[in-house]
Amino acid sequence: MSDHEFGGNDDLSLPKATVQKIVGEILSGSSGIAFSKEARDVLIECCVEFITLVSSEANEISEKEAKKTIACDHIVKALDQLGFPDYVPAVLEAAAEHKEVQKGREKKANKLEQSGLSLEELERLQQEQFAAAAARHN
């Protein structure tokens, strides 16, 4: 029922289960206050509006700077202008963290780093295996 209430366009909304989970996490400390379904639906609408507001403001900023892509920086400026400057540090931190994680992923793909061995050790291992192969061959 509630799916049809707001046009039922689930694609341009946030997943209800996720929102409910996050709300639960926010309220986990406070003794047993729950969020009603109606309130959650309104909250989701508000969240979508927030995203739209921030992104359109960021879009304007990026256009002013003659950029075609909305970057993190534009979001930060938009938040600042829209009256949410107190969100900025945490947003920057999250973005930096994300970057770190991505770096970490690239790192993991690097087998040399992953092996934890120095180049000399690796070379020694290689020579040993060459020798073993040669011995097998002869």
Add this chain to the structure above:
Amino acid sequence: MSDDGTYAPKSPDLSSFYSAGPTPPAEPAEETRRLFSQHSQSDASHVQHPSSTYNFQAHAPHEQTQHYATPQTLAHARSTYDPNTSKAPGFGGVEYSPPAKQEYYNPPRAQRYSGPGYSQPGTGNTDTKFPQRQQQTFSQTPYRGGFQYQYQLAEHHQFPAQTSQFIAAQAQVRQQYDYPVPSAGQPGAKAQTSPKSYHPDTMPPRRAAAAAAAAAVAAQTASEAAPEAPAEAGSSSVSTSTTIEPGQVRTKFPTARIKRIMQADEEVGKVAQQTPIAVGKALELFMVALVTKSAEVAKQRNSKRVSAQMLKQVVEADDQWDFLREIVSKVETEEKGGKGSGAASQSGSSKVKAESESDEEGGDGGAGAGGKKRGRGGGRKKKVQ
């Protein structure tokens, strides 16, 4: 969902089940089980059958911790996905790309942030730890390339000055309002919105004072707001009991969805990879603020459930949320119209007006009426009808 309906027809409990553990029984692959058993070896309290895949609730949290734990073990104290656990290694573990750093912490912007209202809700004073983190970086990453090391050194000189500004600004903010989610630049407005339900009769002047403070009309508003500050201090013993500490949010919004919502606006073109992450974080903070405040309202009314009505009250109380007012009012009328009959929807619109008026007058009269209407709208309290 239709497949699941065969063995879980219409129980409301199961729907919450799915949200808690979206892993189908067949999903956990060989790899995850192996990791699982590793995990349970290391932690005695987590001793669990790896094959108990039908135990949704027990399974879901474990899987989560695995996902966080595995990169950590692989990357040796590198930062993990979880922002809360990664606070400690923070910026230390992983190599940085220098241009990004320059982008984020260049002096002019740092000066801007050290303005009067600077603070971070939820995350505490993590920014003040930058010098420590830089030192960690030196000691923990011997493999770092030479030029980067030098770069870090050079940057390190800039930090103490900036961080002292950060610390000073944050300390100032803490002293000004001991409040989990400070809104910047409007100390007067902030101080007045938090305890509003305790002073139902003084609501209209409060709103006026808040608006005036927002407009930054200096002297008169200051004298107006000053008498109310002691009143707030007097009720602080009550308000500390009703202040709700937001819990740690570990769940992340799906970035693809955020990006899609952003690009639903036709004017919005390309979006950088990091942007949805940043928006997601901002959204999280936004939600924390909104949910916390509405939960405070619920607590003040001795209610266990946050109704849409309370959310509306929160939105209308603070000018920071003015862009939500349309949604809030629209949703209220829509729900009335959708759920009631034709006659009810007609009277519904007039009731909404009455509600918003009573909300402005504030206090428990409007609160009580709002609660009743909410209940009837949800079809929960039939006797009221």
